[in-house]
Amino acid sequence: MTDKIHKDPAAAPAGSGPSGSTPYEAIKAVPVRHYGRWVSAVVVVVLLGWLVYAFSQGNVIWDTVWDKVFDPSIISGLWNTILISVASMALGLVLGVLFAVMRLSKNPVTGAVAWLYIWFFRGTPVYVQLLVWFNLSLIFQYIDLGPIYKNxxxxxxxxxxxxxxxxxxxxxxxxxxxxxxxxxxxDEGQTEAAHALGMSQTKTMGRIVLPQAMRVIVPPTGNEFINMLKTSSLVSAVQYTELLRASSNIGSTAGAVMEMLFVASIWYLALTSVFSVGQYYLERRFSRGSTRNLPPTPWQRVKANLTTFKRSAVSG
Incomplete structure (x- = not known):
């Protein structure tokens, strides 16, 4: 049987506890100084300044860049870029859901067809696929669907x-x-529970599985759409007048090739920035219920960083 050790409160030194003659001394917390952060920040700022200075000294007519940003041809190409990106992404999303369900099906035929589709279109460059569709008339003079359509x-x-x-x-x-x-x-238990309640496979997929799967689907889908905005520049090779082709047409006519490429880059950056913000809020919405606290919005992050910076400046 072990003996219990009792400490005598009277034996405690004065000032070491509430019964002492003097109160506790306040702890002076000294924040750790991260000098590496400031050094890296200075290095980054210097490199960015050098990059800006290099381009400002280059043979670039910046007045042409700013004058052509809102040129009617550029704006028309911009809308065409948005149109083809949204339409292609919508088609890809519908096909993605269809072939994903087909591949997960227990039917070996539909599973094999889905696997073959994914294997072919992921295995060949999108530029080659565009050229194949563009030159399809070389092997098929007519598109004949019988009594439905022919042209x-x-x-x-x-x-x-x-x-x-x-x-x-x-x-x-x-x-x-x-x-x-x-x-x-x-979890497969969700599907089993839905089937036990008498729900069909279609209702289970639409009401139980897909809503929960959206938390996993939304982030990469947003990345794919942003990538689609940039990949759409390839369609200029098939004579579709989107942003890059509109910029190239003006550049070759006005003799301002680099300036118009900068114009296209400005608009691509603007588009990706806007849709990146939209993607963030969409992810934040679907993360409800899966995390205790929602991730902060961009404005909340800015306020938090400003508060941290002010505290560091005061303590320094």
Whole structure:
């Protein structure tokens, strides 16, 4: 049997406890100074300043850049870029859900067809696929669907249709893998419970599985859409007048090739920035229920960083 050790409160030194003659001394907390952060910040600022200075001294007519940013041809190409990106992403999303479900099906035929589709379109470059659709009339003079539809391939394969099929079918293969990963992330017990309640496979997928899988599907889907905005520049090779082609046309005519490339870059950066913010808020919405605290918004992060900076400046 072990003996219990009792400490005598009277034996405690004065000032070491509430019964002492003097109170506790306040702890003086000295914040750790991270000098490496300031050094790295200075290095980054110097490099950025050097980069800005280098471009300012280059043979670039910046007045032309700012004058052509809102040129009607550029704005028209910008809207065409948004249109083809949204339409292709919508087609890719529909195909992605369809082929993801087909690949997860227990039917070996549908599973094999889905695997073949994903294998082909992920295994060949999107630029090659665009050129194949663009030159489809070389091997098929007519598109004949019997009594439903018949027309010459040249009339059907317009630049917009070529861009839509080239980008949309390619995106569908990647979205199929993203959706499949999202569906498989949902516990199988959810599906079994839904079936036990008498829900059909379609209702289970639409009401139980997919809503929970959205937390996994949304982040990579947003990244794919932002990548689609940039990949859409490839459709200039099939004579679709989007942002890059509109900029190149003005650049070759006005003799301001680099200036117009800078104009296109400005608009691509603007588009990706806007849609990145939208993606963040969409992810934040679908993260409700999976985390105790929602991630801070960009404005909340800015306020937190400003507060931290002010405290560091005062303590320094």
């Amino acid at each position: 010459e391939t040249v009339d059907v394969m317009t630049p917009f249709m070529v861009a839509l099929l080239g980008l949309g079918l390619n995106e569908g293969a990647y979205m199929a893998e993203i959706v499949r990963a999202g569906i498989q992330s949902v």
